[in-house]
């Protein structure tokens with residue numbers, strides 16, 4: 001016999017932030033191999049003895065940018081260059097590509113100037129972000145802020161993306177707790193789409209689409225300064241956004257007394273947390289459209305009831 | 310000592326088809342855990358004895374739509390309904406959502422009407438698409454065409470995506486050779502972006518961006534009717550496009566004597582093959598921008614030299 005949730009019709013939703021249709025399909029949740037984490041075991045070379053991110057192993061890392069506390073061998077957070085960077089931090093002197101001029105007609109080309117850093121979140125191998133005290137988490141966030149401000153001072157850098165991969169199934173190649181930051185010479189497509197969509201919402205309603213938080217069926221938790229919600233059209237099961245209550249456009253304005261001049265009425269920063277439960281297949285690759293077997297209001301209800309104390 | 314390839318600078322490229330910046334970063338290829346396939350072993354329940362896609366097990370499948378040859382118990386290809394469909398093939402009578410009206414203000418909502426089918430490509434469990442004779446592959450393609458034409462006759466269906474997941478790391482939950490087809494009530498974002506970009510290229514140059522094939526550094530192979538190329542800004546390592554030489558907008562016009570009225574000057578169908586070698590991490594989720602450690606011209610060179618006879 002079908003339960004109420006099982007008999008629910010699929011829906012397509014598009015939110016006013018990402019402006020992307022997502023298919024909500026409860027029937028998909030029943031597929032035989034869904035919801036099994038496919039995490040491979042950490043590789044044998046990844047042990048505290050050989051981990052370059054551990055305290056005492058700094059000489060195995062690419063150059064340090066800064067550490068907290070500064071100049072202290074007993075550091076808590078280190079920001080270092082990525083040893084295998086996606087972009088090059090040297091300005092190009094004589095640009096050359098190996099593509100023939102015929103092929104060049106097929107698209108656009110830009111030199112790969114930019115920054116790719118690693119933020120080591122703890123000196124100790126086995127300590128994850130969730131094990132840190134609130135004060136130590138704050139140190140990590142202030143390291144992001146400090147480095148973003150440095151990158152923002154470079155006129156060639158148009159956007160900075162901070163991200164964290166946790167666990168092999170989420171793409172992480174290093175288990176020691178870390179996050180990454182990429183300073184890009186272009187504004188990436190999802191960001192353009194998001195900003196255009198938020199601007200349109202603001203023009204139509206006079207409100208910021210993120211300040212204008214949804215009512216309680218999508219709410220998971222709240223504190224003095226933040227709320228956590230499942231987005232209206234979450235692309236992934238149990239996706240969660242942590243949103244500052246106050247209207248602040250940019251993450252690097254965090255903790256400033258008042259909003260700076262750069263503050264935009266329609267833009268509002270947030271953390272996006274994406275548990276890696278379902279994979280991406282040919283449908284998502286082809287269409288750019290996601291199939292989520294869990295309705296946002298059901299995910300919010302489950303997460304509201306989780307006891308994390 | 311750095312080899313020529315190792316010392317190459319990263320580049321950003323955007324092609325005139327997908328209109329998406331991709332970062333080409335040869336340094337990334339050297340990361341310790343890259344390029345290892347993380348495919349889990351097939352689950353123990355997936356054996357020929359219990360596979361619903363095998364000949365003789367038709368009663369374990371969702372209803373059949375058609376088979377080739379028709380009405381033949383000794384079928385070669387079957388098109389069936391997906392038992393766990395992402396969309397519902399029943400028209401909605403009284404639409405209702407469990408979202409509160411407050412939350413509804415946060416986005417758009419559409420009923421999940423649409424089609425989700427499975428194409429079983431062979432009656433035999435262990436036979437993959439690559440094991441089939443050219444004539445049997447043609448049967449699969451004609452099954453796509455026939456089903457697309459059926460779906461296209463439904464006014465509510467705006468786009469049909471055909472896709473095939475091969476292997477667990479590419480998202481497949483069934484090992485028996487199959488592909489899928491989804492008939493959507495909206496035009497998905499990647500398609501809109503692609504069509505807009507191809508239209509713009511046509512308006513600027515008077516040429517179809519796909520007919521106007523790149524010169525030989527991106528070419529992998531050619532036959533009388535098709536060429537295979539690595540796209541100018543491939544999102545994934547060893548991504549390959551198989552492109553019909555003749556200008557045909559839509560796959561379902563395959564093999565028609567002349568282009569139909571619906572033929573568009575700027576649109577040209579192609580197969581996109583994406584080997585699942587590198588995962589998607591937080592950077593790609595956040596930005597919509599891909600990091601590809603292999604330059605397209607290098608991938609094309611490697612693939613040109615592969616001996617598949």
Ligand SMILES: Nc1ncnc2c1ncn2[C@@H]1O[C@H](COP(=O)(O)OP(=O)(O)O[C@H]2O[C@H](CO)[C@@H](O)[C@H](O)[C@H]2O)[C@@H](O)[C@H]1O
Nearest residue numbers: 052060061062082083084165171172173174588590591592
């Ligand atoms: N000694 C050292 N000093 C300095 N840096 C070092 C180092 N040893 C390793 N590193 C760097 O540390 C980083 C660790 O990052 P993650 O584990 O989060 O995933 P990674 O970036 O490998 O790829 C994941 O995230 C990216 C971006 O989302 C996806 O492209 C990819 O597919 C996915 O696997 C790597 O980028 C690596 O280059």
Ligand SMILES: Nc1ncnc2c1ncn2[C@@H]1O[C@H](COP(=O)(O)OP(=O)(O)O[C@H]2O[C@H](CO)[C@@H](O)[C@H](O)[C@H]2O)[C@@H](O)[C@H]1O
Nearest residue numbers: 279281282283361369370371391392393474480481482483
């Ligand atoms: N007895 C039966 N009769 C009819 N149909 C049956 C059936 N038993 C199973 N099926 C269907 O057969 C299909 C097999 O498809 P695949 O193995 O290509 O991947 P799947 O769709 O599960 O998900 C992958 O592809 C989708 C779309 O890209 C991603 O969303 C997802 O994350 C990824 O794992 C499933 O869709 C399943 O619902």
